[in-house]
Every structure is written in C-alpha cells, then in structure tokens.
Amino acid sequence: MQHDMSPSHADKNHGSLKSYTIGFVFSILLTIIPITVVMSGWLAGKASAIILMVTAVLQLVVQLIFFMHLREEKKPRYNLLTLILGLIILLVIVIGSMWIMMYNMVAL
Amino acid sequence: MWERVKTFASEFFVTGDPLIYGADVSIVITILGIVIGLTYFNKWGWLWREWLTTVDHKKIGIMYILAAFIMLFRGGVDALLMRAQLAAPEMNLLPPDHYNQIFTTHGVIMILFMAMPFMFGLFNVMVPLQIGARDVAYPFLNALSFWLFFSGAMLFNLSFVIGGSPDAGWLAYPPYSGIMHNPGVGQDFYIWGIQISGIGSLMTGINFIVTILKMRAPGMKLMKMPMFPWSVLSSCIAIIFSFPILTATLALLFLDRYAGAHFFTLDGGGNPMMYINLIWMWGHPEVYIIVLPAFGIFSEIVSTFAKKKLFGYKSMVYAMMIISILSFLVWAHHFFTMGSGADVNAFFALTTMLIAIPTGVKVFNWLFTMFRGKITFETPMLWTMGFIPCFIVGGLTGVLLSVAPADFQFHNSYFLVAHFHQVIIGGVVFGYFAGLYYWWPKLFGFKLNERIGKWAFWFWNIGFYLCFMPQYALGLMGMTRRVVTYGWDKGWWEMNLVSTIGAGLMGIAFLFQVWQIVYSVKHLRKDETGDPWNGRTLEWSIPSPAPVYNFATLPHVTSQDEWWEEKQRRLQGHPAPAPVKIEPIHMPKNSGIPIVMSMFWFFTGFGFIFDWLWLAIPGLVGVAACMLVHSFNYDTDYYIPVEEIKRTESAIRGVTS
Numbered sequence: 001m002q003h004d005m006s007p008s009h010a011d012k013n014h015g016s017l018k019s020y021t022i023g024f025v026f027s028i029l030l031t032i033i034p035i036t037v038v039m040s041g042w043l044a045g046k047a048s049a050i051i052l053m054v055t056a057v058l059q060l061v062v063q064l065i066f067f068m069h070l071r072e073e074k075k076p077r078y079n080l081l082t083l084i085l086g087l088i089i090l091l092v093i094v095i096g097s098m099w100i101m102m103y104n105m106v107a108l
Numbered sequence: 109m110w111e112r113v114k115t116f117a118s119e120f121f122v123t124g125d126p127l128i129y130g131a132d133v134s135i136v137i138t139i140l141g142i143v144i145g146l147t148y149f150n151k152w153g154w155l156w157r158e159w160l161t162t163v164d165h166k167k168i169g170i171m172y173i174l175a176a177f178i179m180l181f182r183g184g185v186d187a188l189l190m191r192a193q194l195a196a197p198e199m200n201l202l203p204p205d206h207y208n209q210i211f212t213t214h215g216v217i218m219i220l221f222m223a224m225p226f227m228f229g230l231f232n233v234m235v236p237l238q239i240g241a242r243d244v245a246y247p248f249l250n251a252l253s254f255w256l257f258f259s260g261a262m263l264f265n266l267s268f269v270i271g272g273s274p275d276a277g278w279l280a281y282p283p284y285s286g287i288m289h290n291p292g293v294g295q296d297f298y299i300w301g302i303q304i305s306g307i308g309s310l311m312t313g314i315n316f317i318v319t320i321l322k323m324r325a326p327g328m329k330l331m332k333m334p335m336f337p338w339s340v341l342s343s344c345i346a347i348i349f350s351f352p353i354l355t356a357t358l359a360l361l362f363l364d365r366y367a368g369a370h371f372f373t374l375d376g377g378g379n380p381m382m383y384i385n386l387i388w389m390w391g392h393p394e395v396y397i398i399v400l401p402a403f404g405i406f407s408e409i410v411s412t413f414a415k416k417k418l419f420g421y422k423s424m425v426y427a428m429m430i431i432s433i434l435s436f437l438v439w440a441h442h443f444f445t446m447g448s449g450a451d452v453n454a455f456f457a458l459t460t461m462l463i464a465i466p467t468g469v470k471v472f473n474w475l476f477t478m479f480r481g482k483i484t485f486e487t488p489m490l491w492t493m494g495f496i497p498c499f500i501v502g503g504l505t506g507v508l509l510s511v512a513p514a515d516f517q518f519h520n521s522y523f524l525v526a527h528f529h530q531v532i533i534g535g536v537v538f539g540y541f542a543g544l545y546y547w548w549p550k551l552f553g554f555k556l557n558e559r560i561g562k563w564a565f566w567f568w569n570i571g572f573y574l575c576f577m578p579q580y581a582l583g584l585m586g587m588t589r590r591v592v593t594y595g596w597d598k599g600w601w602e603m604n605l606v607s608t609i610g611a612g613l614m615g616i617a618f619l620f621q622v623w624q625i626v627y628s629v630k631h632l633r634k635d636e637t638g639d640p641w642n643g644r645t646l647e648w649s650i651p652s653p654a655p656v657y658n659f660a661t662l663p664h665v666t667s668q669d670e671w672w673e674e675k676q677r678r679l680q681g682h683p684a685p686a687p688v689k690i691e692p693i694h695m696p697k698n699s700g701i702p703i704v705m706s707m708f709w710f711f712t713g714f715g716f717i718f719d720w721l722w723l724a725i726p727g728l729v730g731v732a733a734c735m736l737v738h739s740f741n742y743d744t745d746y747y748i749p750v751e752e753i754k755r756t757e758s759a760i761r762g763v764t765s
C-alpha cells in the first residue's frame with residue numbers, strides 16, 4: 001500500500017461536522033446579504049458596491065478556511081504559498097490595469 | 109424544403125473557394141480512410157482500450173505530440189500560403205479577407221494547438237520518468253486535459269470548412285472582433301476553441317505542479333531534481349496564474365458578442381483597450397510558458413552530450429523561477445504605443461530589460477557546461493547548438509523592442525514579426541525538436557535515423573535565417589505586419605522573395621522529418637540498452653519503451669545525476685544495489701469518461717457558436733452527467749500482481765539481468 005498513486009490520501013484529517021456546519025452557515029449568510037442588498041434596494045451606488053466586495057472577500061476566506069482546510073495544511077505549506085503568490089498577482093493585475101488605463105479613458 | 113436545406117448549407121459550409129473545396133475533399137478522404145482502415149483491420153476495440161480511454165501518461169504524451177505534429181502541418185501550410193502571397197508585389201493568390209483568416213488561424217494554431225500540446229506531450233512522457241514516479245498525480249484529470257485540448261483544437265479547425273474562420277488576428281483585438289464588425293461565427297469558433305482547450309491547459313498546470321512537488325522518488329530533494337522538471341515547474345506556475353486571465357478575458361468578449369454586454373465596445377462605457385491590456389497579461393506569460401521547458405530540455409541535452417554535470421545548477425533554478433514570476437510584470441511592452449504615458453512605458457521597458465538578465469545567465473551556464481566537455485554532436489545536441497546563437501539574436505532584438513521610444517518605430521512592423529519568430533522557432537520549436545529526438549528512443553525503443561535528421565536540421569536552420577533575417581530589414585524599411593500585398597515601387601520584393609524561399613526550405617525540412625520517422629520505423633534497429641546516449645537521469649535507468657508501471661521498484665536517489673553516479677559506482681566495482689523485493693503496484697484504471705465528457709464540451713461549444721441552444725444545453729447536461737458519474741465511480745484503481753511484474757521485467761530485460 002505504500003506506493004499510493006494519489007498524493008491526496010496523505011492527509012486525512014478533513015474537518016468535523018461542527019466546522020462544516022459553521023462554514024455552511026457563514027457562506028449562506030454571506031450569500032443572502034448581497035442578494036438582499038441588491039434586491040431590496042436598501043443601499044445604492046458606492047455603498048452597495050462596497051458591501052458586495054466585502055462579502056465576496058469574506059466568502060473567499062470562509063471557503064478557504066472551512067472547506068479548503070487551509071489552516072490544517074502540513075509543512076511545507078505549498079497551498080498557502082500558492083495562495084499568497086496568487087494574491088500578489090491579483091494585485092498586480094488590478095493595480096497595473098488601473099495605472100495603465102488611467103491615461104486611456106478614450107471611451108468616456 | 110429542398111430550397112431551405114440549400115440555403116442553410118450554403119451558409120453553414122464555407123463555399124466559393126477552390127482551395128477550401130480541395131481541403132474538404134482531402135478531409136473527407138482522410139476520415140473515410142481511417143474509418144475503413146480501422147474497420148477492415150478490426151482495430152476499433154484496440155483503439156478504444158489502448159489509446160482513447162488510456163490514463164497512462166506515456167500514451168497521453170504520445171497522443172499530444174502526434175496532434176501537435178498534425179497541427180504543425182496545418183499551421184505550416186497556412187504559413188506557406190502567406191509567404192507565397194507575399195513572394196512578389198501585387199500578387200493575387202489570396203484575397204485580403206482570406207489572407208486575414210489565414211494569418212489568424214496560423215498564429216492561433218501554432219501557439220495554442222501546436223506549441224502547447226507539443227510541450228504538454230513532452231511533460232507527460234518525461235516528467236514522471238525523470239522524477240521516478242509511476243504516473244502523474246491525477247491520471248484521470250490528465251486524460252481529461254488531453255481530450256479537452258483535442259476537442260478545442262478540432263472545434264477551432266472546423267471553422268475552416270464550416271461557418272468561416274476567425275480573422276481578427278491571433279489575439280482577437282476588439283473592436284474588430286466585436287459583434288458589430290464581425291457578425292459571423294468565426295470569432296465564436298475562436299472563443300470556444302480556446303476556452304475548451306484552455307480548461308485542459310489549466311488542469312495540466314495543476315497536475316504537474318502536484319506531481320513534481322509530491323511524487324518524487326524517495327531521496328530526490330527538490331535541489332536534486334533534473335533540470336527539465338524544474339523548467340516544467342516554473343512553466344506550470346506561470347500557467348496556473350495566467351490561464352485564468354485568458355479565460356476571464358475571453359468570457360468577457362463572449363458576453364459582449366453573445367449577450368450584448370459592453371466591456372470592450374466603443375459605446376456603452378466599454379473600452380477596447382482594456383481587452384488589449386488584459387489579454388497581454390496572459391499573452392506575455394504564455395510566451396515564457398512555452399519557452400521555459402525548452403530551456404530545461406537544452407540543459408539536459410548539454411550536460412548529457414558534454415558528459416559533464418550542468419554548470420551552475422542553482423543559478424539555473426533561480427533564473428527559471430525568477431523568469432516565471434517576472435513574466436507577469438512586463439505585459440505592457442506589447443502596447444507601448446497605446447499612449448499610457450511616459451511613466452508606464454518607462455516602468456515596463458525596465459522590467460522587460462530585466463528579464464534579459466536571467467536569460468543571459470542561462471546561456472552562460474550552457475556554454476560553461478560545454479567548456480572542456482567531450483562533446484559529441486548527435487542530432488539532439490545539434491539542435492541545441494542551433495538554438496544558442498539563434499536565441500541570442502532573438503533576445504537581443506527583444507531588448508531593442510523593449511526600448512519604448514524606439515518601439516514606436518518597430519511596433520507591428522516586420523521587425524516584430526522577425527523577433528518573435530526567432531525566439532519561438534529558434535527557442536521553442538528547436539527546443540521541442542531537440543527533446544523529441546533526445547527522448548524518442550525512450551518512448552519507442554529505437555533511435556531516429558541520424559543522417560536524415562541532419563538534413564532536416566540544416567534545412568530548418570538555413571531556411572530559418574533566409575526567411576526571417578530579411579524581415580528585420582523589411583520592418584525597418586516600413587513594411588508593416590499583416591499587409592496582404594505591396595507595390596513594385598516599395599523596393600521590398602527582393603527580400604520578400606528570399607524570405608519566401610526560406611519558408612519553402614523549412615517546409616522541405618518538415619518533410620525530411622516525416623521521412624526520417626517513416627524510414628527509422630521501416631529500418632528499425634532496436635535499442636536494447638535503454639540508455640543509448642549514455643544519459644545521466646533516471647529515465648535512462650529503465651528499459652525502453654518503459655513498462656506501464658515505469659519502475660518495478662522505486663529508485664532511491666542520493667545525488668543530482670543519479671543514474672550517471674550509479675553507473676560510475678558500478679564502473680568502480682561497487683556492486684549494483686541488491687534487488688529490492690518487488691511488491692504489487694497500485695495503478696489507475698482506464699476510463700472512457702474523459703473522451704465522452706470532452707465530446708459533450710465540443711457540442712456545447714458548437715451549440716453556442718451557432719446559437720443553437722437545443723445543442724448547447726444538452727451538451728452542458730452531458731458534461732454535468734459525466735462529472736456525476738465519475739464522482740460515484742469507486743472502481744478507479746487496481747494492483748499489478750508481483751508475478752506479472754516479474755514476467756514483464758524478465759521479458760523486456762531479456763538475458764541482460
């Protein structure tokens with residue numbers, strides 16, 4: 001058995017019923033909030049945009065912690081490293097595009 | 109009724125061009141030939157069991173490479189047609205709209221459906237063998253990646269006989285690729301062909317990162333890994349971060365075209381420049397994705413044929429990792445002329461020039477590896493020798509292009525065309541050829557004929573320089589990229605003629621390669637050693653072709669060039685390590701789901717292209733059904749019993765051990 005084909009069998013400690021329930025409740029909440037904000041029209045313009053973005057980021061965090069088990073990873077923490085690199089590249093994309101496009105408001 | 113069928117057919121199929129009718133006929137004949145051949149020799153079952161449903165990385169790799177060769181042929185014919193049209197002034201071989209389609213399909217096919225699958229093929233055939241693994245981390249996903257690529261590629265190629273080809277260049281800049289200027293289905297073929305194969309590319313990236321990080325043989329620390337897997341790792345890192353950008357960008361373009369969104373339109377608050385900005389965030393990493401593995405291949409070959417350890421192993425590793433990250437910071441050099449201002453241009457000019465540093469480090473490493481080595485010049489080494497000067501010139505012209513103010517002159521001229529062909533043919537294509545020649549004996553158990561190989565090499569090289577050196581000059585003389593023809597008064601025709609002759613030589617070189625393969629199969633001289641080049645890394649320690657399970661017992665690695673060191677130890681009289689007890693080997697089972705699921709993706713794509721929801725929706729349902737079926741399939745693996753391993757081993761190793 002030691003020549004296991006799949007590397008994912010190595011770490012078996014995947015969460016508990018409690019952590020899954022908490023994660024599920026959080027992610028449902030974080031879905032309902034933006035929907036109600038948009039559908040009911042409580043907030044408009046910038047305020048609603050901010051709420052949408054904040055809930056989206058929180059949703060990402062919830063998914064990573066409760067379902068992707070980011071905290072339970074053993075060393076070397078490749079998943080965490082990849083995530084950080086991904087975030088850096090995301091920042092490059094967003095900030096870089098804004099910087100480049102600032103001079104290019106031809107369509108406005 | 110008949111009338112309606114006729115009007116439908118005349119819009120559905122591409123009509124009116126004798127070249128295309130000729131192609132139609134040859135496609136139908138080829139398909140009929142294959143179907144009849146398979147039926148006559150009763151090979152359908154064999155094809156299905158051994159190839160179409162395989163999850164064996166070696167077979168998947170071979171299928172990738174075969175597909176890449178077919179695509180190289182198609183892209184090559186496109187290229188020769190373009191060069192024929194440009195051979196002399198005021199030619200009328202191709203009408204302008206047809207010319208636009210041809211340069212578009214040429215570019216897309218060569219990068220996405222030739223270079224990428226060729227690269228994935230080499231990843232597949234060699235990475236597990238080099239790191240002492242029995243397969244990739246996710247064999248099922250690997251098969252799915254291949255079939256998704258294949259569906260995407262076939263979908264794209266179909267545009268040429270059904271519906272009409274895309275014609276907005278290989279990166280499909282809006283507004284021209286938008287629905288307003290391009291109402292036909294060509295651009296939709298482009299979007300769906302690339303999207304479907306793009307999912308496959310992303311999954312391959314993930315698969316090989318995990319394979320390399322988690323499945324190395326015991327004792328193989330990262331810093332003892334051969335250089336090719338390192339290059340694969342760096343290339344895959346760039347893949348997993350850049351392909352999502354491509355997918356998102358094309359999805360936005362699709363929404364513009366399909367759902368009337370305004371991301372990149374000129375009206376409704378959109379901005380076509382944003383597309384250019386986004387697509388190059390993938391596009392630049394992409395060119396490094398394809399060239400990094402070539403660097404890895406050259407490193408292996410140089411050290412094998414100079415019979416020396418690679419010079420500066422660590423600096424090579426760092427150089428590749430730096431390149432793969434830095435390649436995300438240079439994208440704006442593709443649109444210096446867009447007018448983003450001096451600060452932006454200065455920043456991106458600088459980062460671009462910085463990339464030349466790690467690239468230069470690598471060139472010196474190869475040269476120092478060769479220095480005082482006992483070099484022999486078999487074909488893999490020959491390609492490496494062809495690559496080094498070619499890539500240096502290509503890199504230098506790249507640095508010229510990266511000088512932002514000067515780029516206002518060079519941009520989108522034939523100078524640019526010459527630059528990227530020089531790095532892509534001289535770097536990527538030469539590299540993959542070198543890799544294929546080098547590893548061919550491992551894949552098939554015999555060497556390719558050296559004499560014909562040398563002819564192919566010289567034809568490729570001479571053809572290359574004849575074709576592209578004049579283009580630098582033409583660019584400086586004002587010839588712009590993508591022109592369909594030019595006048596006698598320009599003074600461009602002599603050099604264009606030379607360029608066309610060079611392209612013809614490369615076409616002949618390709619024929620030499622096909623002949624070389626056919627000849628070597630006919631006059632097959634089996635390589636019994638499994639190590640025909642006196643190699644240094646683990647793939648040469650097992651018989652060729654490798655058995656399904658690759659390694660009967662997993663090797664224990666203690667040094668960087670493990671197999672070379674082992675051979676030295678044996679020469680010095682140390683006994684070969686005592687045979688380890690053979691144990692049952694755990695292997696993945698074949699599956700038909702990847703090919704079926706990819707077929708459903710094909711229907712989905714085709715349905716969206718023609719806006720036939722009756723086809724697209726069942727297609728998507730089929731995709732979902734395949735996923736569901738696979739998630740409930742627990743019968744995915746099996747054990748090869750010890751008896752069978754012993755039998756296989758003694759059969760292939762014969763009397764030698």
Ligand code: HEM
Nearest residue numbers: 395399441442464503506507509510518519520528531532
């Ligand atoms: C030292 C390294 C390199 C530098 C400094 C460099 C620089 C540049 C610059 C500045 C451009 C844009 C020029 C323009 O549009 O006016 C360019 C275009 C291009 N380069 Fe490079 N390059 C380098 C290496 C490579 C490599 C290794 C590849 C591919 C394997 C490559 C492929 C391309 C392609 C495909 C284009 C043109 C794409 C298009 O416009 O359609 N380059 N390069």
Ligand SMILES: [Cu+2]
Nearest residue numbers: 392439441442
């Ligand atoms: Cu670039």
